[in-house]
Amino acid sequence: MGTPLLSVIVPVYKAEATLDACVQSILAQTLADFELLLIDDESPDNCPALCDAWAQKDPRIRALHPKKTGPGPSGARNAGLDAARGAWITMVDSDDTVAPDLFATLYAAAQTSGAGLVICNSCRKLPDGTLQPHPAEQCFAADTLLTEEQFWDAFNTPWISQFTGTAHRLYAAKLFAGVRYPVGMLHEDYYVLPDLIARCDTVQCLAYTGYYVLQHEGSITATARHEVRLAMTRGDIHRAAYFLSRGWYDRAEGALTDAADFLYRNKAAYDLRKPGHRAEFAAVKAELCRTYDALAAQKGARSLRLRAAALRAGLPVFHAYKALLSARRGG
Structure with missing residues (x-):
């Protein structure tokens, strides 16, 4: 053959x-x-x-x-x-x-x-x-x-x-x-x-x-909701890193913001009482912070540096800071 x-x-x-x-x-x-x-x-x-x-x-x-x-x-x-x-x-x-x-x-x-x-x-x-x-x-x-x-x-x-x-x-x-x-x-x-x-x-x-x-x-996907959520978030972060390599800063920021919002909204679903889930969640969040820091450094925009700092401070801080900016812009 x-x-x-x-x-x-x-x-x-x-x-x-x-x-x-x-x-x-x-x-x-x-x-x-x-x-x-x-x-x-x-x-x-x-x-x-x-x-x-x-x-x-x-x-x-x-x-x-x-x-x-x-x-x-x-x-x-x-x-x-x-x-x-x-x-x-x-x-x-x-x-x-x-x-x-x-x-x-x-x-x-x-x-x-x-x-x-x-x-x-x-x-x-x-x-x-x-x-x-x-x-x-x-x-x-x-x-x-x-x-x-x-x-x-x-x-x-x-x-x-x-x-x-x-x-x-x-x-x-x-x-x-x-x-x-x-x-x-x-x-x-x-x-x-x-x-x-x-x-x-x-x-x-x-x-x-x-x-x-x-x-x-x-x-x-019907029997592993926790793993699916984290897997999709990892995919968003990886996609953002790819956008960053192309110099597509707006696309990278959008993917990272989506990932951060998803983690914030679904944190309760991960059952962080379990050490394995807690460690995995922390690792994904750390990867998100590193990629957001890289975006802020490459683009050099002060607003992105502030968002990156808010993200490092915690998902609730990032969420609140983003909401504040949205309110200042009138929605």
């Missing part, structure tokens, strides 16, 4: 009920030049055997059994990236399915536009098979080509629900040169997004829906 055009990475964990449908939808693709990497994430059920069984049925499928390096799918995705041979990469979650023309549509768009990243709309799929589209304002209504800056301008629109995640997109494999998902962090995709976009000249958004997300009880 020669080098495949496309590598499909599927982390597999506790997916006995859904893996067959996922794999079958991938094998039904009209673009057949791909390899399918089933990454067993040390699933405690029969999934490892299922992965091996599928690998015996089709020469395009490889079953990998890396040692787990931490909670969450990051280690499995990284193992897939290390093993991938294709010039293009896409990822599918093991409880989701894809339309037969998904790969062909994404690849054709990449070839036409020259974009290093192509994103299409996703759609919810209920357990009974019914498709439940996202609200129209959250979907791409027309094919749109975005530069790096245009992408971040659009990021704060309702489109964010399509921009975040790892699936329903096609990546040029070169985007992952030197980039891997942070292990042990939820919403790891949100965290690495700036690293990937920084390597893209353009991002192609398609008004096409070809990825079906099965939502069900027991998902990571």
